[in-house]
Amino acid sequence: MSQLTFWILGADTVRLRRWETALSREGWQVSPQTRYETLKAEVARERFGIVLLDWNVLKAQVPEGIKRLKAASMKVSIILTSDSNLDPEKVIDALEAGCDDHFYHDLDDRLLTAKLKAHLRRMLPSLASALDILKSPGGEVKMDRSRQEAWVKGTRTRWVPVSGLTPTEFQFLALFLEQPGKALDRGFILEMVSKGKAIDIRPGTVDKHIESLRRKLGRFGSMIQSIYGVGYAFREN
Amino acid sequence: MATVLVADDDEMFRELVTEILTQGGYAVVPVEDGAQGWEALQKKKIDIAVLDLNMPNMDGLELTRKVRDHGTLKDLPILMLTVRALVEEQVSGYEKGADDYLTKPFDSKMLLARVKVLERRSRLGK
Numbered sequence: 283m284s285q286l287t288f289w290i291l292g293a294d295t296v297r298l299r300r301w302e303t304a305l306s307r308e309g310w311q312v313s314p315q316t317r318y319e320t321l322k323a324e325v326a327r328e329r330f331g332i333v334l335l336d337w338n339v340l341k342a343q344v345p346e347g348i349k350r351l352k353a354a355s356m357k358v359s360i361i362l363t364s365d366s367n368l369d370p371e372k373v374i375d376a377l378e379a380g381c382d383d384h385f386y387h388d389l390d391d392r393l394l395t396a397k398l399k400a401h402l403r404r405m406l407p408s409l410a411s412a413l414d415i416l417k418s419p420g421g422e423v424k425m426d427r428s429r430q431e432a433w434v435k436g437t438r439t440r441w442v443p444v445s446g447l448t449p450t451e452f453q454f455l456a457l458f459l460e461q462p463g464k465a466l467d468r469g470f471i472l473e474m475v476s477k478g479k480a481i482d483i484r485p486g487t488v489d490k491h492i493e494s495l496r497r498k499l500g501r502f503g504s505m506i507q508s509i510y511g512v513g514y515a516f517r518e519n
Numbered sequence: 520m521a522t523v524l525v526a527d528d529d530e531m532f533r534e535l536v537t538e539i540l541t542q543g544g545y546a547v548v549p550v551e552d553g554a555q556g557w558e559a560l561q562k563k564k565i566d567i568a569v570l571d572l573n574m575p576n577m578d579g580l581e582l583t584r585k586v587r588d589h590g591t592l593k594d595l596p597i598l599m600l601t602v603r604a605l606v607e608e609q610v611s612g613y614e615k616g617a618d619d620y621l622t623k624p625f626d627s628k629m630l631l632a633r634v635k636v637l638e639r640r641s642r643l644g645k
Contacts, residue, residue: 359640370626377632382640383619390606396613404596404618404640428614 287331288398289324291315292363293338297387301334304391305398307474309460318347326354332401335381337364337372344372345379352380359401363387399428416459420518423502425455434502444498450475451495458506458516467513488513521638522546522564526556526582527571527600532623536569536600536630543631553577557585560592567637569630572601572612580615587616596637600625 288305290312292298298314305312315321318339325333333351340347348360362376362384373384385397399414417424424441425432430452436442447455453475457466468488492514496503507515523545527533530551537547548563550556554576559565568586570579577585579599586592599617601608609620618640619633 370629374626374628374632377636380639382636392610393606393613396610400613400618401640403616 286311286402287324287328288312288334289315289321289331290334291318291321291339292334292336294336294387300391301394304394308395310398322351322354325351325358329355330357332359332361332398332405334361334363336387337362337368337376344376344381348376348379348381357405359383359405361385361397361401363389416456418459418505418516418518419462422518423455423459423499423505425452425459427456434499446498447495448491450491451498454491454495455499458514462516462518465509465512465515469513471513520544520546521566522548523634524556524559524563524565524568524570525549526551526553526568526574526579528552528574529571532571532600535627539627539630540569540634543634545634553579553582556582560586560595565595567634567641568595568597569634570597570599572599572603572608579617580612583612583616594641596641598633598637 288310290298290301290305292314293316295316298316302312302314313324315324316339321333325331335344335347335351337344344362351358351360359382360380362373362381364373364384364386366386366388376384382401383397385394389397414426414428415424416427422435423432430449432444432447432452432455433441434444454471457471457474471488492506496506499505505516505518507517509515523540525533525536525540525547527536528551533549533551537549540547548559548565550559552574553570556568556570557577560568570582572579583597583599586595586597596618597616598619598621599612600621600623602623612620618637621630621633
């Protein structure tokens with residue numbers, strides 16, 4: 283995994299926790315902060331990453347705070363976050379001070395991660411691409427999360443696309459590739475796949491999705507092993 | 520002086536965006552749809568693209584996808600303009616390669632600030 287860090291500076295601990303969960307789900311390293319000076323010290327030390335900066339923490343000092351963060355590291359991308367009633371002039375002031383983007387606190391989590399991936403792509407294309415590609419440890423199965431495509435190893439080391447995966451099956455596969463070898467219980471799978479999304483999956487249907495995913499993976503389907511009394515684990519033969 | 524491609528089939532918006540960016544110090548290449556935009560991108564040196572989402576012939580998403588798949592144009596900063604703000608559409612736009620979104624109607628200073636940010640981010644990424 284990369285050493286890139288996502289810092290979240292905010293006054294609202296509930297929101298901090300929600301965003302930390304959403305970003306961690308992408309496999310990103312997240313550092314929630316409530317104090318600006320602590321954040322700035324970390325940015326100066328680690329130098330590379332994305333900062334979500336809540337306007338409510340610094341208020342009128344936001345433009346100055348942005349300049350100081352940029353002075354600490356030019357390799358940091360700063361995104362201002364605010365309540366929806368913030369005067370657009372304040373947002374423009376922040377953008378002109380060196381801020382790279384802005385969004386309101388009620389932004390949908392899916393949009394949040396999509397926006398952050400766009401920033402990653404711009405900051406370092408190869409890293410963004412690497413963060414989107416998931417590969418099994420043995421190199422037999424891989425997927426590209428942003429393109430929603432998956433492949434299995436074919437003959438003569440050529441990759442063969444896995445066709446017909448539904449969005450839910452795609453997410454199941456991503457979950458297995460993120461945690462190869464680990465036994466994942468049905469409740470955890472259900473929670474991770476459905477959290478914050480309009481997906482209707484009942485516990486009983488997890489098994490049906492797994493069965494369908496195994497079928498579509500062909501001879502690699504057996505890598506999704508049933509763990510009695512728990513759920514499933516992705517293990518290469 | 521950076522050059523901005525402005526693709527919008529709505530004449531009023533196209534002229535408005537052109538005027539805002541021209542006054543902001545940019546050279547502007549205005550076109551009426553995605554197909555004309557694609558042609559302009561291959562013939563002229565364009566630094567930033569401001570694309571309407573819904574256009575005839577080729578929409579903003581399709582043009583974005585073609586740009587990202589192109590060997591030399593793939594790093595072009597793209598700002599998408601849209602009257603719609605559905606989460607799924609915006610997520611799809613980012614996944615296809617848009618760098619930023621701005622919903623119509625927009626504040627002229629906000630548009631200019633966003634374009635400047637894209638220009639700055641693009642420079643730092645190189």
